[in-house]
Structures are given as structure tokens and as C-alpha cells.
Amino acid sequence: MGLFSKEGTLKILFFGFVLGIIFWGGFNTALEATNKEAFCISCHEMKNNVYEEYTSTIHYSNRTGVRATCPDCHVPKEWIHKIIRKIQASNEVYHKLLGTIDTREKFEAHRLELAKHEWARMQSTDSRECRNCHDFESMDFDKQEARSANRHEQATEYGWTCIQCHKGIAHELPEGYDPADDTPEAPKESDE
Amino acid sequence: MLNTKKTMAFTHKSLIRKLTLMTLLVLTAVMFSLPAMSVESLRGDDPLNSHSVKVGKYKVKTEEGGYERNFKKQPPLIPHKIDKYRITLKNNGCLKCHSEKAYKKEDAPKVGDSHYITRDGKTLKHISRRRYFCVQCHIPQVDSDPLVENTYENEE
Secondary structure, three states: OOOOOOOHHHHHHHHHHHHHHHHHHHHHHHHHHHOOOHHHOOOOHHHHHHHHOOOOOOOOOOOOOOOOOOOHHHHOOHHHHHHHHHHHHHHHHHHHHHOOOOHHHHHHHHHHHHHHHHHHHHHHOOOHHOOOOOHHHHOOOOOOHHHHHHHHHHHHHHHHOOOHHHOOOOOOOOOOOOOHHOOHHHHHOOOO | OOHHHHHHHHHHHHHHHHHHHHHHHHHHHHHHOOOOOOOOOEOOOOOOOOOOOOOOOOOOOOOOOOOOOOOOOOOOOEOOOOOOOOOOOOOOOHHHHHHHOOOOOOOOOOOHHHEOOOOOEEEEOOOOOHOOOOOOOOOOOEOOOOOOOOOOOOOO
């Protein structure tokens, strides 16, 4: 009887509420824990290959000391996008168990395929993770090298996105891949 | 057994000979180096065991339009920063802009035609191996005064 009394309903509501907080909090804490660089490089597949290469790039060490870590570039910030990426990422655990890329040779053999996934993902989101930190609007083209400013002006004019020109920004490019094949070209004057 | 004794005796003798020779060599070396020689090098006549003067921190210069060339067939100086481009066995970061395929898009000068020609005069479709390591010949410049005075005049 007690359950259906007014008091009982309140109790259930209360317990549900508390459980919800615990569950939700725990879930998000787990989500956070898997969103640290230390977690990513707990797998040697990630540590020995991509991490080592990344340590000699500007996003690891630079003049101002602002770093971009693995999740900054690879895991979306907004909750819903993050969940989707995490579900996709369980595929990585599966391949870890299979040993798909457990040696340097196997990694190199798969690298083009993995890189292509990342490029496609970034292309489809207009390089959202890069734009979490960088933004054409906030770039002072006058302070950039002419080479950069010229290309960035074209990019804003024709709606290109960062990853079209900045492949291999944090890791070595796959063997035999020529970025010049994919970099966009401004249409000729006469075409317009 | 006999054999080993023989070789032992032999090594013993030659060891003494070697030691004498070495002592002699060391002695002559010491004798010749006694009067302190004053050969001036780029670091001035600082004795070798003192710390050299710290060089300033210089930044790589960017030069719009490129640097002037000083003689025919000079590998042109690089007018931009190059720290982010890697040249490895697998990839050459410079070709991202300077290759046949890329130069128009990037509005960059194409590598010299000579870069496609092999030792034997054959023209290749890709960069010749002897031109692969670009920074062997091309270098950027920093904003600093020359270490020594230079009286070189440009070739006409």
C-alpha cells in the first residue's frame, strides 16, 4: 500500500532522482576518463606510432605552451557528437583484440585507410575540432606569411576547410600519398 | 701447446715494441705543441677549452618575392620558414608545394627542370634521387650579421 501513497511516490521519485545523478555522473566521469591523452596512449598501437610522431610537431611543443591533445583533435566536444564517436571507437577495442595494427609494419600497411577515415570525418564536419581552437575570423592575415594569407583568403572565398590543405599536421603522412592530389585549386579567372 | 707458447712469446715482444713506439710518438707530439700556437678561427683566438661566446637567438626571415641570386646556377635561398616540413624516405614535405602537380595551386615556384635529370642525363617523371634532400642545397636565412666580413661581389 505504502508504495502507492503520496509519500511512497515521493520516495520513488527521490530514489530515482538520486540514482539518476549517480548513474549520470558515473557515466560522464567514465566518459571523461576515456577522454584523456593518457588513456589514448595506454595502447601501444597509439603510443608507438602516432604519439611519437606527434611529439615533434607544433601542437605538442611550441612558443606559447598551448597544447592540442589527441582528444582535442579526434573527439568532438559537444555531448551528442562525443557519444557517437565513442560508439564508433569501440571498434578500436575490437581491432586491438584482433591485433590488426599491433606492429609498426601492420600499422603502416593500414595507415592510409585509417587516415582516410579521419579525413572524411573532418571534411564532413568542416574540420570542427580544428575550429574549436582556430578560426578564420580571428586570424590576422597581415600577421601571417604571405603564403598562408593568400591561401586562407582563397579558402574563405571558396568555402574550403582546414583538412583539405593541412593533412599530416600531427602525424606522418601515409607512404606514397601525395597531398598535392587533394589540395584545392582556385578556379581560373576565365572560368568565372 | 707448443704453438700457443710461441704466439705468446711473439705477442710479448711486439707489445714492447709497440709501447716504445707510442711513447716516442707522444713525446714528439708534446714537444711540438709546447709553444702555444695562435691560429685564429671563426671563434677568435679563444683557447679551445674555454666556453665559446653564446650566439644570439635568430629568427628565420621570410622574404617576399625570394632572395636575389648571386651567381649563375646558385641554388636559390629559401625565402620562408621550413621547420614544419619533414623530408623522410616516405614523404617529402617540400614537394607539397614545389612539385609539378602542386606548384600552380600553391602559387609557388616549380623546382628547377634540372631536378628531374639523373646523373646519366635521363629525364624522369619524378624528382631525381640526387635532388631529393632539398636542404642539402637550399637553406633559409636568419636575421643576423655575417660572422666574417665578406667582399664577394655578385656576378653580372
